[in-house]
Amino acid sequence: MQLPAVADVRRRGLGHPPRSHATACPKVEALELRLAAEADRRTVGDRVGATDTASWWSHETRQDKPAAKRRMRLAESLDRHTPTSAALAEGAISVDHARVITDCVDRLPGDLPDPSIPERAEKHLLTEALDLDPRSLAILAKHVLTVVAPEIGEDRDARALEREEREARANAWLTMCPDGKGSYRGKFSIPTMQGAMLRKMLLAFAAPKHQAATKDGDAEQDQVERRPSPERMGDAFCELIERLPAHELPKLGGLNASIIVLLDFTGLKSDIGRAVLETGEPISASLARRMACEAGLIPAVLGSRSELLDLGRTARPFNGAQRLGLVLTQRVCTAIGCDWPAHLCHAHHDDSWLSGGETNMDKARLLCPRHHARIHDPRFETMIHPDNQVTFHMWT
Template identity: 70%
Template structure:
């Protein structure tokens, strides 16, 4: 393609050919000889140059489409031919072709892009906004005013923040009609987002469940804010201990946070399913609940470790169905195993912090634990209750640790050897 452009006499073709020659020399040059100021300034100018080159490429794409370049060689359309010739994906080429067609209709944005004063991403946001403007506007100057306003804002905004502004551009440039139209458009967008929300989940066969979802922005923001609170280093250090907390990729920390959120959901406020609160039932024998290793079985046949079952059996959301030595049902967990709000308040007065030795985690953030397990006949009363922070609550159910009751009501943990 470069050779063809060198043979052409058209000014555009010659400009592209000369650019190749000059860039060849630039790529062969050593950057170490540039000053710090030159490197910084040239980097910024290279970004402007990229925008200008892309503007020219999009102009050529629109012209090639007008001339049916793809059809002349048997391609489905020009975008498909362009994708093959330049090794783009077809979706990417079609996406860029739509932008090229839109820029063809919006001369001002095309001109500013050609000067390198905005990026292709800025131009895409602006043209998509202009293409969405209502066709029945009484004032024919509104689209131009909207374009001018967005181009001005693009000088000091990134494309993401410009997109947020573009959604309400009518309110800015034509407040007499824009506020009502934007309100209706926002209501329709929210309604559609709620109606089209979806979620899928499927087991991967290796102990995990893989899922995807699409939810309205409001609920996405709520979920993200909640998960960030659980994933925060301060919270993770308090939960797991400073000696075990380590920084991990954000996606993994958010995954852990999602699991913790689900563990803490108050089942009493969840809608009933089949007449019962939406709780998960785990079936296990009495020996495992008392400290054995045999796993618990969930209602769908999947299994969880005995240690995890023992820990969750102290909290809402999971009910232990305990089987005796002959697999007869000994007890089915009831919500009465949980301490009441009044009991928790009384317990917090007598145990203002976690009762693990050396831990000062405040009582209002602790879990109420049965010293004698409720499943083994332990009563849900204050004489059988102790406050444990989430970290030590997990540890008291961990078979790797032995629990020692100390004088004064504290407990200590020692790793089993």
């Protein structure tokens, strides 16, 4: 195969920004992928000083680098799967179909007793691709061995599915952070089962009947019906979080994993003012009042309802009321320069319990796990400052 000059490649499609899979002709996509594979064989990226061919392709076509790498992997895979490559070149299947088929065949175990099984699996998936969309084809591909080699496939597919589930759980992740504009933003990846559970919960809240039941007036109901699905799902996620019973959640720092809101009595009664979360982030007084309708209120002046703030020598661990008092008054780890949040800190006795110290609030402080270990380390000298913060100095 003659590799066209760069200018010619651009005219033929490889050098232009890629069109979406929904609009691009599969034949053109197939040609671009063949050219990309040939460019990789010729190490075009190395010749122009790029990290690799995918990086060169990304730069030349102004496409996203991760997308270019995914397309390059597909191009390399199509080189090994002639039937799928031919079907794509003929326009019989889409690029998404081709990706599903090549990924499935490439994932097949290498110790299959019959070397013809991968070829049979590829042909079976190509046949099914004529009638299925890529998503449905991907579901079918998960148990392709059961279809093409039932004598071994059922057991192999079951083990592969279990392995996939274990890996998905082990690789689950979530990131979130405040954006400084009154919202938190984040991303996550969770296994299929938990993802389906979460989706079902959100749909229950986002369903039009539920939305209509929680709104007043026909105009509001019409607005609910017309709102885009992502917005309804966002509302549903907020409602799901608000409805989680705090008393059933695991303990966090000796307390239920609930948010503490600081609000004076005037703000609670009026339409103005603001409240402050234990993290220091502000919320409106109106939101705090709305949440107060469904949540238990804990007065900021602790010690009510006969909750003991000073236990003396009756118990070593700090109780829930004392933990709450420490969270409200100290907010973060008391070591200077440490911003570890209060709900993840340990409660420490300034006067050691073993030396006769009492479990009282005036001799208690919050320390993160690292600084709590350091305060008990004899190699360090501890100094408590007038503002109740603490510093550490290593003995020389």
